[in-house]
Amino acid sequence: MSGLLPGGIGPWHRFDDDKKHHFSQLLLKRCMEDRNPLLIEIEDKFQSRALVEEKGVCKLAHLHHWSTETHKVPWDSLPEQCVIKPNHWTGNCLFIMDNGAKPLQNVKRRFRPWARAKNGYRVIRNGRDQYGMPWSKRRIERALKHCLKQPFPVQLEWAAANIEPRGVMVEELLIDQGGLPHDWKVHVFHGKAGFIQYDTGRVGEHFQAIYTPEGERIEQNDPLWNQGAMPQALTSVLERSLIESLISISESLAQGIDYTRVDMFLVEDEWVFGEFTNYHNSCHPQSLEWEELGGALWLGNNP
Helix, strand or coil, rough: CCCCCCCCCCCCCCCCCCCCCCCHHHHHHHHHCCCCCHHHHHCCHHHHHHHHHCCCEECCCCEEEEECCCCCHHHHCCCEEEEEECCCCCCCEEEEEECCCCCCCCCCCCCCCCCCCCCCEEEEEEECCCCCCCCCCHHHHHHHHHHHHHHCCCCCCCHHHHHCCCEEEEEEEEEEECCCCCEEEEEECCEEEEEEEEEECCCCCCCCEEEEECEECCCCCCCCCCCCCCCEHHHHHCCCCHHHHHHHHHHHHCCCCEEEEEEEEEEEEEEEEEEEECCHHHHHHCCCCHHHHHHHHHHCCCC
């Protein structure tokens, strides 16, 4: 594809001078130019835990297992519910083990193993994912082994592509009110929260909206994800004190970097760290409102 940036795989992985002030274009500029070693440290899902622990501003999911030596999983010593993933990549190699007495309430299970449109996260219960596809322990380990050995799929994403060493980690499965918690993602620019991204139904019917730090919804005319019945104000689903603590935690964790996305989960009214994301949605263009707001915040302009 003409103009494709080195290491890019999608048609949007190219510069557009007419949109150089847009959020996604600034992400692409980061891919090509920014070699801050902190990007690798926080992109690494294992290394970043030490940074978060040192800050001491929020809870971390318990780490059951970590190994750079093998893709083998110590099944006999793990709880029935946990999350298995490599430290450099979670796309289609993240396994949510859901073998507790009661299944997760907000995961729809439908038998359609050959459907094309599937969520990359596999929720495994009794040896099958949410679509009915069989996943034995050996098959999960084969997938992990393949993931650890192959090149990172989007070499353009410099920090993610250069995480070493690679390994397999098993974390506590976070559960809130009997199901998977919703996703709260704070986009932090130059140490200040720019806007909050709220996602529900990540392994089902996915809805997404973005909000000001004050909790008011930012309307998007052409969003990538359906806004559905997402609230107009976050105060309808969160106490004001929780919004303030989410922002405070995210700003503390993102100090020393011009932009990152801090992903959090709310579990029983307590914020738990998820991960850092430096190349949101692999630099895919968002709605015009998102693009212009994120670009202005990154460039230090008043949006």
